[in-house]
Amino acid sequence: xxxxxxxxxxxxxxxxxxxxxxxxxxxxxxxxxxxxxxxxxxxxxxxxxxxxxxxxxxxxxxxxxxxxxxxxxxxxxxxxxxxxxxxxxxxxxxxxxxxxxxxxxxxxxx
Amino acid sequence: xxxxxxxxxxxxxxxxxxxxxxxxxxxxxxxxxxxxxxxxxxxxxxxxxxxxxxxxxxxxxxxxxxxxxxxxxxxxxxxxxxxxxxxxxxxxxxxxxxxxxxxxxxxxxxxxxxxx
Numbered sequence: 001x002x003x004x005x006x007x008x009x010x011x012x013x014x015x016x017x018x019x020x021x022x023x024x025x026x027x028x029x030x031x032x033x034x035x036x037x038x039x040x041x042x043x044x045x046x047x048x049x050x051x052x053x054x055x056x057x058x059x060x061x062x063x064x065x066x067x068x069x070x071x072x073x074x075x076x077x078x079x080x081x082x083x084x085x086x087x088x089x090x091x092x093x094x095x096x097x098x099x100x101x102x103x104x105x106x107x108x109x110x
Numbered sequence: 111x112x113x114x115x116x117x118x119x120x121x122x123x124x125x126x127x128x129x130x131x132x133x134x135x136x137x138x139x140x141x142x143x144x145x146x147x148x149x150x151x152x153x154x155x156x157x158x159x160x161x162x163x164x165x166x167x168x169x170x171x172x173x174x175x176x177x178x179x180x181x182x183x184x185x186x187x188x189x190x191x192x193x194x195x196x197x198x199x200x201x202x203x204x205x206x207x208x209x210x211x212x213x214x215x216x217x218x219x220x221x222x223x224x225x226x
Contacts, residue, residue, distance in 0.1 A: 091157070
């Protein structure tokens with residue numbers, strides 16, 4: 001149950017695009033199409049932004065998109081906005097009804 | 111509307127026990143797999159445990175295996191986390207979450223502090 005690997009931080013100017021990677025193994029990210037992404041701000045509960053690799057829940061802006069290639073999943077925020085600042089976590093099913101999270105990435109809007 | 115409300119957190123000494131509860135409303139609780147996720151101060155999210163819709167299958171993270179037990183009472187629409195032999199490193203905000211379309215709904219969290 002090793003945590004998935006995410007960059008500590010990414011940043012971009014308003015309107016730019018940023019991509020967060022999430023590196024796992026064939027036992028988690030690479031083995032299942034059950035990767036989800038969460039936005040976490042201080043004092044608030046996590047909010048799902050993407051589920052099942054690339055599905056966007058209703059109410060999440062379409063500037064958020066997800067993808068996966070091999071053992072690496074990615075979250076892209078296009079047209080970055082100030083309200084997108086926060087910590088983002090990937091999460092993958094890891095077999096035997098277990099989940100594993102990434103270490104988190106801080107998104108800063110310059 | 112879907113609501114998950116955690117309770118039972120507080121300050122406890124190392125080695126002692128605590129039971130967290132998560133009261134669900136606004137949906138058919140017995141139809142969904144549920145999880146506990148925690149966030150220690152200054153750290154990231156960590157999956158703690160999950161349980162199937164009927165309680166027949168439960169799994170725990172290696173970090174809590176043998177000390178924590180997840181359970182549910184579908185007649186009471188409530189999820190539980192029994193935490194025994196608590197350690198300082200268990201200090202965290204504990205969230206319950208519903209497993210559907212990702213972890214689509216979360217509670218507001220309950221703080222557990224393990225300290226002498």
